[in-house]
Amino acid sequence: xxxxxxxxxxxxxxxxxxxxxxxxxxxxxxxxxxxxxxxxxxxxxxxxxxxxxxxxxxxxxxxxxxxxxxxxxxxxxxxxxxxxxxxxxxxxxxxxxxxxxxxxxxxxxxxxxxxxxxxxxxxxxxxxxxxxxxxxxxxxxxxxxxxxxxxxxxxxxxxxxxxxxxxxxxxxxxxxxxxxxxxxxxxxxxxxxxxxxxxxxxxxxxxxxxxxxxxxxxxxxxxxxxxxxxxxxxxxxxxxxxxxxxxxxxxxxxxxxxxxxxxxxxxxxxxxxxxxxxxxxxxxxxxxxxxxxxxxxxxxxxxxxxxxxxxxxxxxxxxxxxxxxxxxxxxxxxxxxxxxxxxxxxxxxxxxxxxxxxxxxxxxxxxxxxxxxxxxxxxxxxxxxxxxxxxxxxxxxxxxxxxxxxxxxxxxxxxxxxxxxxxxxxxxxxxxxxxxxxxxxxxxxxx
Ligand code: GDP
Numbered sequence: 001x002x003x004x005x006x007x008x009x010x011x012x013x014x015x016x017x018x019x020x021x022x023x024x025x026x027x028x029x030x031x032x033x034x035x036x037x038x039x040x041x042x043x044x045x046x047x048x049x050x051x052x053x054x055x056x057x058x059x060x061x062x063x064x065x066x067x068x069x070x071x072x073x074x075x076x077x078x079x080x081x082x083x084x085x086x087x088x089x090x091x092x093x094x095x096x097x098x099x100x101x102x103x104x105x106x107x108x109x110x111x112x113x114x115x116x117x118x119x120x121x122x123x124x125x126x127x128x129x130x131x132x133x134x135x136x137x138x139x140x141x142x143x144x145x146x147x148x149x150x151x152x153x154x155x156x157x158x159x160x161x162x163x164x165x166x167x168x169x170x171x172x173x174x175x176x177x178x179x180x181x182x183x184x185x186x187x188x189x190x191x192x193x194x195x196x197x198x199x200x201x202x203x204x205x206x207x208x209x210x211x212x213x214x215x216x217x218x219x220x221x222x223x224x225x226x227x228x229x230x231x232x233x234x235x236x237x238x239x240x241x242x243x244x245x246x247x248x249x250x251x252x253x254x255x256x257x258x259x260x261x262x263x264x265x266x267x268x269x270x271x272x273x274x275x276x277x278x279x280x281x282x283x284x285x286x287x288x289x290x291x292x293x294x295x296x297x298x299x300x301x302x303x304x305x306x307x308x309x310x311x312x313x314x315x316x317x318x319x320x321x322x323x324x325x326x327x328x329x330x331x332x333x334x335x336x337x338x339x340x341x342x343x344x345x346x347x348x349x350x351x352x353x354x355x356x357x358x359x360x361x362x363x364x365x366x367x368x369x370x371x372x373x374x375x376x377x378x379x380x381x382x383x384x385x386x387x388x389x390x391x392x393x394x395x396x397x398x399x400x401x402x403x404x405x406x407x408x409x410x411x412x413x414x415x416x417x418x419x420x421x422x423x424x425x426x427x428x429x430x431x432x433x434x435x436x437x438x439x440x441x442x443x444x445x446x447x
Pocket of ligand 1: 107111113116197256
């Protein structure tokens with residue numbers, strides 16, 4: 001996610017921060033590069049232009065250029081503008097006050113609509129590892145695609161979320177009526193309506209969607225779009241929002257979207273907030289969309305809050321808190337690296353943590369390149385073969401000790417060196433967080 005943009009911007013800002021004093025020309029030069037980086041990330045042209053104009057105007061101000069840390073200030077201005085472009089405050093689902101709240105899902109065929117319906121239902125219901133404790137009912141109104149209703153029923157079983165019994169031959173508006181009645185009578189908090197997909201924006205289906213919305217009076221109408229389609233996703237959102245009062249957008253396949261153009265332009269072009277990001281095929285691969293955290297990720301400052309949150313879901317609360325405290329102090333020894341690696345395995349393998357923690361992206365790339373989970377196990381073996389003292393004080397690891405550890409873990413000295421190097425990079429990143437004033441300082445800076 002946002003990898004190439006993050007790399008490009010990282011280069012630009014490292015150069016800016018590397019200098020003591022900045023001139024207006026320096027800032028303008030850097031902003032030209034920012035503009036190119038945004039366009040390469042497939043951000044809509046007018047959005048990129050506005051962004052750069054706004055940032056330049058603020059950044060060439062005398063207060064910035066004459067300040068003690070002009071480079072840092074420019075980064076902060078870019079960060080704030082990014083957060084604004086992504087939608088400032090994060091958007092939670094609005095479930096209203098009188099249940100059942102109706103959440104209607106709309107979108108093109110294949111966008112991931114049915115999967116996302118189940119993901120959101122799971123998250124709301126607390127079923128099979130979900131977070132909240134709402135009573136959720138799902139109903140498929142898709143009578144066009146064969147087996148669409150059965151597909152939702154299967155997902156309901158997997159997520160332990162109830163689905164409306166299927167009545168053959170019933171039409172969408174009638175199914176919606178029956179679903180609302182069932183939700184009311186049986187005391188459901190939330191009713192999720194999965195509507196028929198369409199191949200393109202098609203009038204008959206749009207009319208059907210409007211008829212359903214009329215009787216279901218949804219609290220939320222969420223459009224599901226595939227982030228991999230880039231600016232097309234933004235165009236689809238624009239056409240849908242002309243027909244139905246969308247309340248938000250869910251971007252799927254963010255796991256495969258290295259450029260991020262749809263995510264970056266969606267809010268600015270359509271005015272609709274992104275409420276969730278789909279990050280994989282598994283039914284828990286759904287994340288809230290938090291503009292300030294995403295800006296932090298893009299600017300390479302790591303998304304520490306998401307990391308700690310994600311960790312808290314998977315591992316013991318105390319572990320997560322301990323980790324947060326150590327990060328706060330800028331500490332990171334081999335025990336910490338080991339628990340990171342173990343979490344990487346627990347959290348659905350390599351990939352889960354990419355980009356969330358400073359320095360982790362590089363570690364991730366190294367692990368991926370070397371063959372994923374197998375490497376994690378090997379690294380774990382290396383750390384296990386060390387003495388507790390060595391784990392707490394990695395600087396003890398001299399050549400002799402490395403040979404011993406390599407033998408003990410059935411690896412090579414080269415493997416041990418690689419692990420030590422990865423640790424070194426992450427420890428440096430932790431120190432950098434501390435310099436920014438710890439987690440709190442970093443969060444403050446991120447806005
Ligand atoms: P629908 O036609 O819009 O209802 O699409 P489906 O929900 O049937 O999804 C189509 C395919 O996309 C399925 O194979 C899903 O597993 C996959 N999919 C959905 N969301 C995501 C996502 O966020 N990431 C990835 N990698 N695949 C997804």
